[in-house]
Amino acid sequence: MIRRAVGWVGELLITAGVLVLLFVAWQLWWTDVTSNRSQEQIVRALDEGFASGRDAGAALHDAFPELGKADAFAVIRIPRFGADFARPVIEGVGRPVLALGVGHYEGSASPGAVGNFAVAGHRTTYGRPFHEIDTLRDGDRVIVETAPTVYVYEITGREIVRPWQTEVIAPVPDSPGAKPTERMITMTSCHPKYSATERFVTHGRLVEAVPRAKWRLADWSTVEG
Template identity: 55%
Template sequence: MKAARWTLGIVGDLLVTAGLLLLLFVGWQLWWTDVTANRTQDATVSTLTRDFAETPAPTGPTSEQPKAVPFGKAFAIVRIPRLGADYARPLLQGTSRDVLEDGIGHYDGTAGPGAIGNFAVAGHRTTYGRPFHDIDKLRTGDVVVVETKTAYSVYAVKRHEIVAPTDVQVIAPVPDKPGAKPTERWMTMTACHPKYSAAQRYVVFAELVKTYPRADGLPAGTLAVPKGA
């Protein structure tokens, strides 16, 4: 009996320890990764803002071509007024796990900001700064601004869709129409769905309204927070 009680005691202690370690891991995943990622992403936005200001701005319309951007490099800033007046996240080339820990990722092979085709991006909905945590709050007509060293590309949200992770047609040159020749300028934002799960993908489609050269700046009120946000 004494040996059995001793064994049960050891097992109980091990289970308690395992439970505490699991709680610490969950806390690290859901909280600490946000803290460290937000610091990194804020620093990247600050660096991009400074670099953009120091780069001579062209006066004609232009777009950033992704093929010229090295994998993992930050090349743009994404601003979404619906998600807050201070919402600004770095956009990096690629969508690998390491890249998405540092900001929003641009799908290789898709169009660049402001270009004809489908400018497709991905972001975490939980952990690592969760840039697309509230992607489901975007409404039709909401503005998404993509700022590069050459231009501001302003998109307006058109529709939402929930798909399986294997439904890659959402990032086709013409969203949801594989093989079709693109004539319009789309932006597709993807994130895991539901929150705290990767069972599906939440997708938001936005269409380009206009591209403004950096020399011209953005029209007043473009980044104003929508009423009710």
């Protein structure tokens, strides 16, 4: 009887182990596959809408109902992450949004505006757009494309903080209550990789705003350093 019970327990533990491994595989691999596919589709729709002057919003919400009331309104490109790196920027930082791209902290500045354009992205799983955020160097460029204008930011610094230290996304980073005079960008992601105990934060400043009609990606696509 005891031998039979031990056998049942062993089988249950093996089954549980297999289920855990399957969940890890789904979390670390399959979510990347599905999210990368979705994010590529959203970027393509935004690019086509920018080029034609048509709003891609309705079509995107039909294709991706998980967007809810959130809008995809920009494309972010980071040459340091590769020549083909392009991710959609979507309003909000909820879980459904971050599964579909880079999220814009509601209440933070719009692209190119005075203040702090603050965004968040996964470092692991769900397409992991900010997987290599720690490789960014001072002088690297972050390109944010909107329908009328393309904004080029330059990385100026980085820091590691606890999740509750939200002052990093204040209008003047790390100075809550201060009145902004510069046009900044802040990107946040979990730290270290495969953990959420801290946040890796990268800051930058606007160096150029180019009307879309005059925009050439090749002029800004080289990696500094």
